[in-house]
Amino acid sequence: MIERTLSIIKPDATSRAITGKVNAMIEEKGLKIVAQKLIRLTAVQAEEFYQEHMGKPFFPNLVEIMTSAPIVVQVLQGENAITEYRKVMGATNPAVAEEGTIRKTFALSIDKNTVHGSDSPESAKREIAFFFSELEIYE
Ligand code: IDP
Ligand code: MG
Helix, strand or coil, X not given: CEEEEEEEECXXXXXXXXXXXXXXXXXXXXXXXEEEEEECCCHHHHHHHCHHHCCCCCHHHHHHXXXXXXEEEEEEEEECHHHXXXXXXXXXXXXXXXXXXXXXXXXXXXXXXXXXXXXXXXXHHHHHHHHCCHHHCCC
16 A cells, blocks of 8 residues: 655754765665655644653653754655655664664664654654645655
């Protein structure tokens, strides 16, 4: 099934100027970038986006990091894109991520882990709508 998922290239990557390298890995794995923009999140936006993690010990740090520099938000499209992109990203903690994944290759730590990807069809729908109107997504 052709799906869409929401990807974020996080501040640790934009600040190291490796967004092109991350995009190259995404495209090499057959995921198509059908929408993309560079933005800077406010704290309120970051808190809303990551609302499922509100109250967890790492939440303040997560908001701090996600607002520390611009991010690239993108919609990826492809066969089983949600699950496929999670595989391309690798585990949340880069120390245990598989070889060849984005996080194994580029992440600095569990909190500076280079990329975000939606974890379910419901999250993908909410997260895409959070950043993009239908008119901004290439068919
Ligand atoms: P995911 O990004 O792989 O889906 P989540 O569990 O949804 O992982 O957590 C969201 C983000 O919060 C992670 O990507 C990471 O940046 C941060 N995070 C998650 N767990 C920890 C932790 O134990 N310490 C610090 N940051 C964490
Ligand atoms: Mg998650």
